[in-house]
Amino acid sequence: MRADARRNRELLLRAAQDAFAEEGIGVPLDEVARRAGVGPGTLYRHFPTKEALFEAVVHERLRELAARAREAADAADPGAAFFGFVAHMVREAAPKQDLVDALGGAGAELQTALAATAGELREEVGRLLARAQRSGAVRPDLGAGDLMALLSGLLHALRGRSRDPAAPADQEVMTAVLCDGLAARPGR
Amino acid sequence: MRADARRNRELLLRAAQDAFAEEGIGVPLDEVARRAGVGPGTLYRHFPTKEALFEAVVHERLRELAARAREAADAADPGAAFFGFVAHMVREAAPKQDLVDALGGAGAELQTALAATAGELREEVGRLLARAQRSGAVRPDLGAGDLMALLSGLLHALRGRSRDPAAPADQEVMTAVLCDGLAARPGR
Amino acid sequence: MRADARRNRELLLRAAQDAFAEEGIGVPLDEVARRAGVGPGTLYRHFPTKEALFEAVVHERLRELAARAREAADAADPGAAFFGFVAHMVREAAPKQDLVDALGGAGAELQTALAATAGELREEVGRLLARAQRSGAVRPDLGAGDLMALLSGLLHALRGRSRDPAAPADQEVMTAVLCDGLAARPGR
Amino acid sequence: MRADARRNRELLLRAAQDAFAEEGIGVPLDEVARRAGVGPGTLYRHFPTKEALFEAVVHERLRELAARAREAADAADPGAAFFGFVAHMVREAAPKQDLVDALGGAGAELQTALAATAGELREEVGRLLARAQRSGAVRPDLGAGDLMALLSGLLHALRGRSRDPAAPADQEVMTAVLCDGLAARPGR
DNA sequence: GATGAATGAGCATTCATTCAT
DNA sequence: AATGAATGAATGCTCATTCAT
Numbered sequence: 193m194r195a196d197a198r199r200n201r202e203l204l205l206r207a208a209q210d211a212f213a214e215e216g217i218g219v220p221l222d223e224v225a226r227r228a229g230v231g232p233g234t235l236y237r238h239f240p241t242k243e244a245l246f247e248a249v250v251h252e253r254l255r256e257l258a259a260r261a262r263e264a265a266d267a268a269d270p271g272a273a274f275f276g277f278v279a280h281m282v283r284e285a286a287p288k289q290d291l292v293d294a295l296g297g298a299g300a301e302l303q304t305a306l307a308a309t310a311g312e313l314r315e316e317v318g319r320l321l322a323r324a325q326r327s328g329a330v331r332p333d334l335g336a337g338d339l340m341a342l343l344s345g346l347l348h349a350l351r352g353r354s355r356d357p358a359a360p361a362d363q364e365v366m367t368a369v370l371c372d373g374l375a376a377r378p379g380r
Numbered sequence: 381m382r383a384d385a386r387r388n389r390e391l392l393l394r395a396a397q398d399a400f401a402e403e404g405i406g407v408p409l410d411e412v413a414r415r416a417g418v419g420p421g422t423l424y425r426h427f428p429t430k431e432a433l434f435e436a437v438v439h440e441r442l443r444e445l446a447a448r449a450r451e452a453a454d455a456a457d458p459g460a461a462f463f464g465f466v467a468h469m470v471r472e473a474a475p476k477q478d479l480v481d482a483l484g485g486a487g488a489e490l491q492t493a494l495a496a497t498a499g500e501l502r503e504e505v506g507r508l509l510a511r512a513q514r515s516g517a518v519r520p521d522l523g524a525g526d527l528m529a530l531l532s533g534l535l536h537a538l539r540g541r542s543r544d545p546a547a548p549a550d551q552e553v554m555t556a557v558l559c560d561g562l563a564a565r566p567g568r
Numbered sequence: 569m570r571a572d573a574r575r576n577r578e579l580l581l582r583a584a585q586d587a588f589a590e591e592g593i594g595v596p597l598d599e600v601a602r603r604a605g606v607g608p609g610t611l612y613r614h615f616p617t618k619e620a621l622f623e624a625v626v627h628e629r630l631r632e633l634a635a636r637a638r639e640a641a642d643a644a645d646p647g648a649a650f651f652g653f654v655a656h657m658v659r660e661a662a663p664k665q666d667l668v669d670a671l672g673g674a675g676a677e678l679q680t681a682l683a684a685t686a687g688e689l690r691e692e693v694g695r696l697l698a699r700a701q702r703s704g705a706v707r708p709d710l711g712a713g714d715l716m717a718l719l720s721g722l723l724h725a726l727r728g729r730s731r732d733p734a735a736p737a738d739q740e741v742m743t744a745v746l747c748d749g750l751a752a753r754p755g756r
Numbered sequence: 757m758r759a760d761a762r763r764n765r766e767l768l769l770r771a772a773q774d775a776f777a778e779e780g781i782g783v784p785l786d787e788v789a790r791r792a793g794v795g796p797g798t799l800y801r802h803f804p805t806k807e808a809l810f811e812a813v814v815h816e817r818l819r820e821l822a823a824r825a826r827e828a829a830d831a832a833d834p835g836a837a838f839f840g841f842v843a844h845m846v847r848e849a850a851p852k853q854d855l856v857d858a859l860g861g862a863g864a865e866l867q868t869a870l871a872a873t874a875g876e877l878r879e880e881v882g883r884l885l886a887r888a889q890r891s892g893a894v895r896p897d898l899g900a901g902d903l904m905a906l907l908s909g910l911l912h913a914l915r916g917r918s919r920d921p922a923a924p925a926d927q928e929v930m931t932a933v934l935c936d937g938l939a940a941r942p943g944r
Numbered sequence: 945g946a947t948g949a950a951t952g953a954g955c956a957t958t959c960a961t962t963c964a965t
Numbered sequence: 966a967a968t969g970a971a972t973g974a975a976t977g978c979t980c981a982t983t984c985a986t
Contacts, residue, residue: 197945220980231947233984242981296536331560333553341537341549342557348484349533361529365521369530372519373561382965385970408955419972421959426970430956573966596959598969607968609963618960672912707936709929717913717925718933724860725909741902742909745895749937758986761949784976795951796978802949806977 201238203228208249216289217246247305250294254309257281261316271329274320275371281343282367286350295344314340331376339374346370389426391416396437400478405434435493438482442497445469449504459517462508463559469531470555474538483532502528519564527562534558577614579604584625592665593622623681626670630685633657637692647705650696651747657719658743662726671720690716707752715750722746765802767792772813776854781810811869814858818873821845825880835893838884839935845907846931850914859908878904895940903938910934 207228211219221242225232239245260280267273285291294306318336325332350363381389395416399407409430413423427433448468455461473479482494506524513520538551583604587595597618601608615621636656643649661667670682694712701708726739757765771792775783785806789799803809824844831837849855858870882900889896914927 194945200946221982222980225948231949232982233948234946236982237945240982296539331557334557335550335553337549338553338557342534342554345533345535345537345554346530347533348536349529351484361525362523365523365526366530366533369519369522369526369561370557371561372563372565373557373559375560377560382968382970384964388970409957410955420957421973422971424957428957570966576967597961598959601969607970608961609969610967612961613966616961672915707933710933711926711929713925714929714933718910718930721909721911721913721930722906723909724912725905727860738899738902741897741899742906745898745902745906745934745937747937748895748939748941749933749935751936753936758947758949760985764949785978786976797952797980798950800978804978 197238200228200230200234203230204235204238204245205248205252208245209252212246212249212290213288217293221245243305246290246294250290250306251309253285253288253291254294254306254313257284258309258313258316261313261320265316265319265323270320270323270327274324274330275374277317277320278343278371278374279367282346282350282363282370285343285347286363289351292344292347292351295340296348310340325376328376330374334374342370342374385426388416388418388422392418392423392426392433393436393440396433397478400434400437401476404477404481405430409433431493434478434482438478438494439497441473441476441479442482442494442501445472446497446501446504449501449508453504453507453511458508458511458515462512462518463562465505465508466531466559466562467555470534470538470551470558473531473535474551477539480532480535480539483528484536513564516564518562522562530558530562573614576604576606576610579606580611580614580621581624581628584621585628588622588625588666589664593669597621619681622666622670626666626682627685629661629664629667630670630682630689633660634685634689634692637689637696641692641695641699646696646699646703650700650706651750653693653696654719654747654750655743658722658726658739658746661719661723662739665727668720668723668727671716672724686716701752704752706750710750718746718750761802764792764794764798768794768799768802768809769812769816772809773854776810776813776857777852780853780857781806785809807869810854810858814854814870815873817849817852817855818858818870818877821848822873822877822880825877825884829880829883829887834884834887834891838888838894839938841881841884842907842935842938843931846910846914846927846934849907849911850927852911853915856908856911856915859904860912889940892940894938898938906934906938 204224208224211224211227221235222232224245225235228235235245239248261277264273264277267276285295295310314336317339321330321334321336321339324330325334346366349361349366392412396412399412399415409423410420412433413420416423423433427436449465452461452465455464473483482498502524505527509518509522509524509527512518513522534554537549537554580600584600587600587603597611598608600621601611604611611621615624637653640649640653643652661671671686690712693715697706697710697712697715700706701710722742725742768788772788775788775791785799786796788809789796792799799809803812825841828837828841831840849859858874878900881903885894885898885900885903888894889898910930913925913930
């Protein structure tokens with residue numbers, strides 16, 4: 193691949209990251225191309241469909257999250273590792289509309305293409321989860337799929353609220369609610 | 381109103397309920413009309429804009445939920461009333477993509493028209509919440525806006541999962557996580 | 569024809585007169601029906617197409633103008649009769665958008681259907697004109713068609729101006745310009 | 757700008773000129789595109805709204821007329837310059853339905869966007885007019901707005917007549933009537 | 945390879961006309 | 966005969982995708 197081609201690919205990915213983060217999957221591709229400073233044709237040379245671009249962006253983000261989960265897998269305190277990762281993931285993903293869209297499953301086609309990467313993240317998170325459950329920090333009746341769904345839901349909730357001035361919502365409190373709900377309850 | 385008009389209005393509302401429930405606000409009006417077995421002009425006669433139709437559908441659903449919340453307001457046990465309503469709301473609203481869209485605030489314009497009804501629901505829910513908080517059943521650091529957002533998020537999560545066969549998620553467990561997170565924690 | 573049918577026909581014509589006068593041929597028929605207090609179906613019972621209704625309205629107006637021209641045909645002073653009629657016609661027709669549309673020939677189909685009545689008016693006006701020309705009051709190089717066109721143009725001009733606050737125009741002056749232009753010029 | 761783009765822009769403008777000239781602002785954009793041999797999207801690329809296209813066409817025509825008026829402003833004989841311009845304008849604009857629409861003020865929105873250019877023309881014409889009035893060639897009781905309205909009306913009249921074979925009208929005579937009406941009358 | 949112009953299917957909405965009630 | 970609901974073709978505009986330059 194020529195140097196300028198590689199550079200354009202980078203520019204496009206960066207622009208797409210920003211655009212998708214701000215507006216979700218709804219952004220016109222022309223705007224992505226404009227942000228990247230290239231023509232839409234160039235975009236299509238690198239990414240044959242809009243979904244391919246979207247997937248590329250989300251793929252990268254999912255892998256970053258998966259990597260982070262992997263790092264946390266060896267931490268001394270399984271419970272702290274798990275809840276630390278949850279907090280990290282919420283913090284990182286909340287402002288990325290595309291992740292919210294992707295994790296929430298907007299459009300069934302996305303799922304198939306992203307399934308592998310999403311599965312990878314789910315596996316890593318599942319490992320963290322299982323370890324935390326074995327250590328007694330997290331409720332035992334929870335599958336990795338449930339957890340991913342709950343995270344996706346929280347992200348969605350945070351997205352919606354950031355636009356609605358009439359109903360103020362507190363990211364800290366909402367995350368705390370989720371974490372408390374995930375925690376094992378001593379009395380039970 | 382003439383019999384055929386009422387019938388078609390019913391058909392349209394029903395078709396719109398189904399279509400919006402399945403696909404959210406994104407469904408083409410022509411498809412709603414097609415599902416109802418009428419022409420697009422007929423749809424227009426009954427609902428002058430797409431938003432009017434969407435609002436009619438969501439309005440009804442929001443009012444049902446608000447009514448249910450009002451009923452619960454006088455129950456003997458404030459905590460049980462609150463958690464019972466949360467479970468009811470999740471059960472009812474989960475398969476309705478439109479409610480998820482509306483509660484999640486997809487598109488600022490919707491909000492203005494539905495704000496009144498959504499606000500009504502929030503108020504009723506807020507009353508249940510406050511009472512449950514005073515009774516010590518629900519954590520005190522939670523606003524009505526937070527709660528609505530969390531519910532909206534959970535609904536979104538459930539919607540997304542219902543389409544994703546690869547990542548099974550359990551509505552019961554997820555609702556339990558939310559409810560446990562909402563509950564006051566004795567030890568704190 | 570039943571009494572109520574005749575009455576509805578009257579109501580419709582009256583409503584159409586008003587609506588067409590105010591908005592020209594562009595008014596939706598539903599609005600005409602609404603103004604008349606009847607259903608659109610009733611409108612169609614009496615007038616099989618929109619154009620038929622339009623023609624009925626314009627027909628009546630043209631006949632009134634023709635009658636007025638006929639009255640003026642015997643006046644003592646041919647010049648005064650002619651210019652008096654011109655002023656009358658401008659005064660009457662200026663606020664009737666439909667007449668402006670019809671005389672201006674908006675839509676070729678109209679012309680065919682209204683041709684007979686418009687021709688009748690043209691004939692009467694032509695008689696006034698010829699008499700005034702013979703008396704030396706009006707320039708001789710003017711045909712009845714020219715005159716009708718000029719009148720239609722003046723009406724159009726007055727219509728446009730009444731909407732444009734940036735370019736004030738004076739109906740009196742404009743009519744005077746036309747009349748002076750029509751008058752025979754002594755020096756020639 | 758690329759060669760093909762410029763070519764298509766030219767084709768579109770030309771097609772729009774013809775279509776607007778023949779049918780006024782009422783032509784469907786799809787027909788303009790069809791005439792130009794391009795898709796509707798291409799039209800949109802060059803002219804983002806229908807009004808933008810209309811304005812582009814009319815703008816050009818108005819500017820040509822304004823330029824012509826400016827040229828005439830320094831002529832030796834103010835009266836001849838004025839009447840010459842009137843004749844020129846009638847000749848040029850008569851077959852252009854769009855100019856008639858624009859000058860006649862069809863639709864208030866047009867006015868805002870074209871107001872500047874139309875105002876420019878009115879100013880230039882007003883200059884010619886004032887000079888001719890000072891020289892005693894043109895009646896003093898006439899504003900620039902009146903003149904523009906009269907011109908617009910004459911154009912409208914000529915348009916209408918060109919479609920009506922039953923009522924022959926003579927452009928020369930009609931223009932002469934207007935000009936004579938505009939001229940100062942010695943005897944008054 | 946890059947560019948950006950062209951494409952055309954698709955959408956919400958309007959309104960003259962028809963037809964069941 | 967009246968009613969007003971239903972029809973559906975048409976319009977301006979958008980945007981993912983293709984293709985000439």
